[in-house]
Amino acid sequence: TINGSRLWQSLMDMATIGATPKGGVCRLALTDLDKEGRDLFVRWCEEAGCTVTVDRIGNIFARRPGRDPDLPPVLMGSHLDTQPTGGRFDGVYGVLAGLEVIRSLNDLNYETDAPVEVAVWTNEEGTRFAPSMVASGVFAGEFDLEYGLSRADMDGRTVGEELARIGYAGDAPVGNRPLTAYFEAHIEQGPILEAEGKTIGVVTDAQGQRWYEITLTGQEAHAGPTPMARRKDALVGAARVVEAVNRIGFTHQPGACATVGLMQIHPNSRNVIPGRVFFTVDFRHPDDAVLARMDAELRAEVARIAAETMLDAEMEQIFYYAPVRFEESCVAAVRKGVERTGHSWRDMVSGAGHDACYVARVAPTAMVFIPCVDGISHNEVEDATPEWCAAGCEVLLLAVLEKAVR
Amino acid sequence: TINGSRLWQSLMDMATIGATPKGGVCRLALTDLDKEGRDLFVRWCEEAGCTVTVDRIGNIFARRPGRDPDLPPVLMGSHLDTQPTGGRFDGVYGVLAGLEVIRSLNDLNYETDAPVEVAVWTNEEGTRFAPSMVASGVFAGEFDLEYGLSRADMDGRTVGEELARIGYAGDAPVGNRPLTAYFEAHIEQGPILEAEGKTIGVVTDAQGQRWYEITLTGQEAHAGPTPMARRKDALVGAARVVEAVNRIGFTHQPGACATVGLMQIHPNSRNVIPGRVFFTVDFRHPDDAVLARMDAELRAEVARIAAETMLDAEMEQIFYYAPVRFEESCVAAVRKGVERTGHSWRDMVSGAGHDACYVARVAPTAMVFIPCVDGISHNEVEDATPEWCAAGCEVLLLAVLEKAVR
Numbered sequence A, B: 001t002i003n004g005s006r007l008w009q010s011l012m013d014m015a016t017i018g019a020t021p022k023g024g025v026c027r028l029a030l031t032d033l034d035k036e037g038r039d040l041f042v043r044w045c046e047e048a049g050c051t052v053t054v055d056r057i058g059n060i061f062a063r064r065p066g067r068d069p070d071l072p073p074v075l076m077g078s079h080l081d082t083q084p085t086g087g088r089f090d091g092v093y094g095v096l097a098g099l100e101v102i103r104s105l106n107d108l109n110y111e112t113d114a115p116v117e118v119a120v121w122t123n124e125e126g127t128r129f130a131p132s133m134v135a136s137g138v139f140a141g142e143f144d145l146e147y148g149l150s151r152a153d154m155d156g157r158t159v160g161e162e163l164a165r166i167g168y169a170g171d172a173p174v175g176n177r178p179l180t181a182y183f184e185a186h187i188e189q190g191p192i193l194e195a196e197g198k199t200i201g202v203v204t205d206a207q208g209q210r211w212y213e214i215t216l217t218g219q220e221a222h223a224g225p226t227p228m229a230r231r232k233d234a235l236v237g238a239a240r241v242v243e244a245v246n247r248i249g250f251t252h253q254p255g256a257c258a259t260v261g262l263m264q265i266h267p268n269s270r271n272v273i274p275g276r277v278f279f280t281v282d283f284r285h286p287d288d289a290v291l292a293r294m295d296a297e298l299r300a301e302v303a304r305i306a307a308e309t310m311l312d313a314e315m316e317q318i319f320y321y322a323p324v325r326f327e328e329s330c331v332a333a334v335r336k337g338v339e340r341t342g343h344s345w346r347d348m349v350s351g352a353g354h355d356a357c358y359v360a361r362v363a364p365t366a367m368v369f370i371p372c373v374d375g376i377s378h379n380e381v382e383d384a385t386p387e388w389c390a391a392g393c394e395v396l397l398l399a400v401l402e403k404a405v406r
């Protein structure tokens, strides 16, 4: 019922915007390339007869009207921004699968009762502006608008400034409107579906996350004449925290993930003992109680390491959300959809955060996963097959119809 | 006999070029600020009646003629470039102490037999372009000119291009000319003189150095859904190497220094497992045999860590020189000078590399150290007193006269 090759073609067209030599995509949130991607999406939606609105944090909503103007819309969507070395599917798949659902409904001349919408959420990745999912978070009332607009990148440019610059500071209010349901299709970004030979993941839960920023401060000094015993080497301290983070991740198996992804060394000169190191920690676990234990262990380790290395430590948790349980009737709609298609499937827990995790706070929500090759994501080699993409889109269509038709 | 307040004033004037808010200086090699510093130096030298020449790698020589045109010059000098968070004395002190010697000779209308010159060596610090002391190295025949000109910064701009851009690609041949002697005055950059209450260090030796570049490559992947056991986290490997480098430094006490000063994480995103980390290692020891043992230990540790973390390791030693012994008659000239001034002194080994380490290969060479506050250098708080600066300059003058007058 959906057109798999049209979906694939749109994915490949979008992937040319920010294409990298290694076959990936670098389309950071609110850059010129993000604007180009948004413009293309808006054009496609208008060609499909949708009405497009943009809210004050740059979320885009493309609406196909329903028969009953009183029914709140069924929303689909995901994001168009990517990691610096991102792939062609993370985020964009959920957006274009949503568009393909609308195009297919058009082809069939099918009128739903509730309107059907596709959303593009601003800055889902959290790589240019931390934290991730900030704009769906504002939509869901987790963050206030001011907080969202004031997030700054490493050069100090804010979400608000960059939205204005690329022309996506809309005037629609953010959130505060009823939704019948929200469905987000996404690649799994992990190895489970492919390893088990399953085509569809019915996502019942998403694990909780805590993000931290840590700064260790010692004293810059000359790498030559400064005796080892007199040093306050911030990188030696940071290295020990990296090791501790990794150990905490292994301690809380199965389930825990623990990562230092970003680190900045100051002054970063070959013959200068580093005086200051800034780095981030990303903790995840499906069980909130374990996540809290990981938090306590990290705090203890940072204090211990700072003391033993004679460094000052500043540590801030900048982002937290508890594990998410998706809404039963939406999950059931996805299960019913996949059963009708005949694709193999399993229930699963999302390892990544998704805009659905915030939208779930204000609307009945569920997710549809498809596999990705070798479980690799946030990498230019990220890959998926046209068949998987089509299968997930079929399931998305059926789940949407389940909710949008009385 | 020298004018301490004039020397201090010149130091403070030069320190305004690239001054940082914290009272230090950032005047990286071959930047616009380096050009400004060079221009000021050249103007001062011309006002002092010197003839200025610039060689093909941008070394500047300001010459005060002697009575005997057949005698090779006695050279003084050091460098004007700084670390990113450098101080007001490292390098510039040796240059301006040399200029003060010439100004003092002018004041006294004193004619030496040999000409007296002051050198400014290009890119001593090695922070913008690695390795350090590259231009005195070319002068001394350690590196060929092509190698020196092709050193590139992190943005790929080369020494040759940047020399041309700032107008300091001179046409004098590099080196290959006789010198009667070379004397370099410098702050100690370590804690020994101040701790012992000595004003002057007579530098007899400089420790050897080895610099390395190491790249660990794993696989970028999503920090959320990628199980700990499947990861190839390049930063976990790098953290272990940082710890190993630090351990090697402590193992070979007294004397060893071991530092990771520079590290770049790729793609450096909070929720991406780092796929590649590039970093440098700086090893020093006064005994070449110990330095060789440190080298062997590092190679073994990198191989072991790469294997246990499932990473690929590339490692290159990009810079090496054996410990340096300065020339006896020049060291004696410094000792004789300091004895005549009555300042307290001791013999010492330089922990830092200096242009003198390379010039020592082609000319009789020695160095004069003065203390610096708390032994801190390569830091914006680097400090020295006007009295120390004047004392070192007096000793420099007397050592120069010892060699420049028959």
Ligand SMILES: NC(=O)NCCC(=O)O
Pocket: A090, A124, A125, A126, A132, A133, A189, A351, A352, A353, A354, B222, B224, B271
């Ligand atoms: N899906 C996805 O890659 N989201 C980025 C936010 C996260 O780190 O989980």
Ligand SMILES: NC(=O)NCCC(=O)O
Pocket: A222, A224, A271, B090, B124, B125, B126, B132, B133, B189, B351, B352, B353, B354
């Ligand atoms: N004197 C000085 O700071 N030189 C820089 C080269 C080094 O020793 O690392």
